[in-house]
Every structure is written in C-alpha cells, then in structure tokens.
Amino acid sequence: MTISKFTRRAVVGLIAAAGIAAPAAAAEVDFSGKTIEWVIPFSETGGSAKWANFFAPLLSEELPGNPTVVVKFMPGAGSTKGANWFQEQEHEDGTLLFGSSGSTQFPYLLGDPRVRYEYNDWNAVMASGTGGVAYLNAEDGAKFDGSANALKDTDFIYGSQGATRLDLVPLLAWEMLGMNVEPVFGIKGRGDGRLMFERGEANIDYQTSSGYLKGSADMVEAGTAVPMMTWGALDADGNIVRDPTFPEIATFKEVCEATDGCETSGEAWDAWKAFFISGFPVQKLAFLPAGTPQDVIDTYTAAFEAVRSRPDFPEISSKRVGKYDVFVGEGAQTALGTATNVPDEAKAFVVTWLKEAYGVELK
Template structure:
C-alpha cells in the first residue's frame, strides 16, 4: 500500500486558514517595546526532545518579529512529566511578557486527568500560538492485515503494543483500540515511541503508532518493504471541531471511519468522548505558547502579531518543514479554538478514564 504525503502548505489544515481569515479582526498593534530585554521561553522538558526542538527552531524567528528584537532564550525545566516546569511558570511568571511557556500534550494530559502534581490552570493563561501534529497507527502483516480493507481481521486477535506509559501520548491509541474493541496487551516502560518502533521491527510487538514526522521518516520504508501496514491516522479537526482526514495522509481513514466499517455505526458515548478529548489535547493542539495570568490584551496582541509575521517570514516558510514536519502553526481564533478544545473535558469522562487507568492498568495518578 502507498501512503500519500503532502507538503506543509497542504497540511496546514483549516485552522491555519481560520487564523489568516480572522487576522483582520485583531485589535490595532499595541505599543510594546522589548528593546534590550530577554524573553525566557520555558520548556518543561529536557533538551533534545520534540518540544525543545520546536522551541529552539521558533525562538530566533520570534526574536526577529517581536518589537525591539529581544533575545529569546529557551529555558529547560524538566521533571514530573512536565508538571514541574509548568508549575514554576504558573507560580513565578510575571505578566510583563518577558516569560512565556511552551506546553505539550504531555502537559495537557495531567491537567485533563486531574493529576495531583498539577498546580497550574490553563484557563488563567492567554494562548498566542498552537502547533498541531498528527499520528498513524499500523500493524504487522503477521496479523493477517494486508491493507485497510482487512482491519476487521484484528478483532479477536491478541495484539501487543510497546508503551511509554498509560498517561503519556500513548493514551490516545489506548482509547482508540479500546473503542474499536481490539484486544491489546500493553507492555509499559519503553523510553519513547522510537523504542516502541524498534520493538515492532524486532517482531516483539505487532501494533504501534508514530507521530506523523516519525512515521514518514522511519515507518514508510517498512511499509514499502511490506513489513508494516498503516490502518488509520488520528486525523485533524476542522474549524468547528469536527474530525477530518489528515491532509498529510489523505489515503488513510480516521478512527471514526474505521469504527463505522467495523461496527456499522458512528462511534458515540463516553469512551468516544474521551478519545476525542485526548486526541485533541495530544495532537490537534499538541504544542501551545501561552502568556501568564494577567497578561494584558495589548501584550497578547503583540505576541499574536509577532507570530503572524513569523508565519509570513520567507526564511521560516523555507525551513519549517525540514525542521519540524508538515504541520503548520496557528494564532488568533484558530489557536483559541484549539486551546479550548484541548484543555477542557467533561468531569464524567475524566472520571471514567481515571477509573479505567486504575482498574485495568493499575495506574494511579501522582504515583
């Protein structure tokens, strides 16, 4: 099977269009000047990871387009699954624009789950940019699946998945597989999705997922060799929050299509609500740049204007895809919509997921 991929411009999705379309409605540019100042961009993860790479790529462009051209320094504050650095930001950042925070799905998940380590409140903050991404689930042909048309063959099989943890981004495929009714044994303790892929290549597991950039770079060769079969992507959201096929993988169905093919009806109910909430927080709204509580409207607009200018920067446009992959970043109402979708969850849905993690996987928050 051939998986078609598209360029960054095609993969920006409707949220990028929304951000551009609504840019005219922004208030007049504020008179903010950061000349001679240093902006600390807090990243609550260690160096070398995805969030660190994302921030260090964007930092010089943000410096270039903020008024006064301040120095933007990425400050890594790892620990507690990203809760440590995020708590520090919430407690200490002043509302003067000189400290910003970059969050990730791994920051959103503990918040949504009510993890006791969380001492931050997303709704206190102002979002100025959101960077989406995507993901693809795939299986070994040893499962008897040779194409998307064979997905139903997975039912009744004992599948094995290498997981980095039930409260990590792996929660999204866990919810997806449970919703589909698949029997999956999770082997926890892997260091990351790269380790999971290597376990798949060694034949130790037979179902896996990778983020889009990792899938394109590392799994596509396996697909071409007949060693992996893509079965679905996590999709994207339109401006109304409705799931759509990922423009990067237009040939792949999304979970909603797979569910309907397997069960004869559209997915619904609390488990599907949980999947949607964590899929949005983990992928459609994976990375966010926020200002602390108390940031003025003028300051928020200054940062949003800077991001608009970044997105139009020719050097940025030429280098973004090679550095970060095919998913564009958004500001304005596109960012607002993703922020709202990625940081809210129904209390009953949260309780169901917490109970599931405890009862089925012996995972207790805060341990």
C-alpha cells in the same frame, strides 16, 4: 453537555479564533542581545521538540532585537514535572517561554493528583493543531487490510508516557478495535516510544504529525513500518475527516467502521472523540508566565502573527509540523479554552476506563 454540542462549540471557537487579528508589537520592547529560553517538558526526541525547534528560529527573526531562541528540555512524569515548574515561574524580562501539549492537558482535565499547575494563570500567545499516525511493524502490518479483524489475536507492546497522557487516545482506540495492546509506561517522550519500536522492543507505535514526519515516515519508506490509521481532523461541521497532512491514510473512524465489534457511537466513541478534540486540533501551545506585562504579550503575539503570515509558511510548516491551523493572541486563548474542556460524561467514562484497564486511581 452532549458530544455534538461540544464538537460544534469547539469548531466554532477555533474558526472564530483564527480570524482574530494580532495587536501591533509595543515599540519599547526590545530583546537585543538577549536569549529566550523555550522550555519543553518532554525529551528532545519527540514531536514537541520538533515543533519548538521549527518555530524557534522563525520567532527569533520576528521578535524585536532578534534574540537567540534556545529550546531546552525538562522531561519527567509525562510533562507534569516541567508544567509544575513553570507554574512557579513569574515574569522577569520576557525571556521565558513554555510549550505544552495534549499530554500536559489531559492530566489537568482528569484531575491527576500530580498536577500542581493552572492553565488559567498562564498567557497563551500561540497555539497550533496537529494530527497523529498509528503504525505497525512489517510483520503485523502485512495482516492489516483496513480493519483490525486480523490483528485481534496478536499481542502488541507499546511504549507509553502514561495512561493519563495523550496516549489515552491511541490506547482507547486500540481497545475499541478489540486489539491486545500492552503499554510499557514511563517513557519521557513519544520519540522514546519510536526508539523502542525501531529496536524491536515494541511492535506498535503512534506519533504526532511532527514526530511522524521527521522519524517514522523514514521507517515506512524503508518498509519496516506500515501506517495503520490517523486520528483524523475536524471539518467545519465537527465531523471527523481525513487528516490534511496524511490524506492517503484512513482515519480511526474508518478502521473502526470496518472492524467487527467497533462502534462509532455510544459512550466509548463519545469519550474518545471528546479527548481527541481536546488533544489534537489544539495540541501544542506556547505560554508566557504569570504576571507578564501586556506589552510583552503583545510583542510575542505580533511576532507569532508575522511567522504564520510569512508567504513561505504553508510550505515549510507542512514539511516539518504538518498542515494545521496556527492561532495567536486572543485566538490562542480561545483555542486553549477548547483544549482544556471536555464534557463531564466523557471525563467520567475515561476515569472509570483508566481504573478498570490499568488500575489508575485519580482520586
């Protein structure tokens, strides 16, 4: 499968998914007096935490009985610890929800031996896209002129969850730009990477949109961080365009085109774009466990549909998680299919690159 065919399929699937109506909630499902536990397999400082904490009170308002929705955190092994735990859970009373992200999807796609979870066993009830922003410290940001040419002699330190996580998107992008970025692996969430940057232990960082809006944007305003680029967004034809949440920041594609030696075609670009598509347009998903009855699935689907249909949702979501599509029900399942499929040639390129760049063996 070529990258262009994959891109078209991804875009068509997402557009089709967005138009699927949610079923009505089953009248007999009632969560009165109950507590919903929404488990996030990252630390409480990252973008997934901010995403879940944004949706949790809105979900509480729309579920029948208005249960309390509590976000809990289970960080470890770049999210595979929590995902492996969720794989073992079965439906009891509809009070367990799990949230994954691209850092959960990528190890699954790449055959990471630590993965013991299977997405096809889970019930996706909501999916949402996001973006990402890479930024520099003030000293190095002063050298940035829209290209990476003046940054190629700088030694950068980056706090990373792991090379097989969502971090492979920025790591591969920086390598394609000819930059020397040394990752410090093992942080529990992207928020921990931001803390390293704030303490001066790292001089380059990237955050998904929710993490950037709630934390990194303040550093930019204070002058201690300088935006470098976003990963961009996809238009209806599968082209990378500027992120609607950050239209004033150039995309990686633009920076690459302005940088000597960086190419927006070829194997590296095709692999980067494939994993970008898998990791960002459908970046975060909410799941019910295996065995959940259809009436409970329908109830959650209707609740998330009511959330995204609120008249004030575009305004409040743009400030907290960014301006991105939200998919529910069958739309979420279709979006999941896009998020968990990349062309074989893109996988092969990334597996080879991970071994050569970081000594990561996946077999």
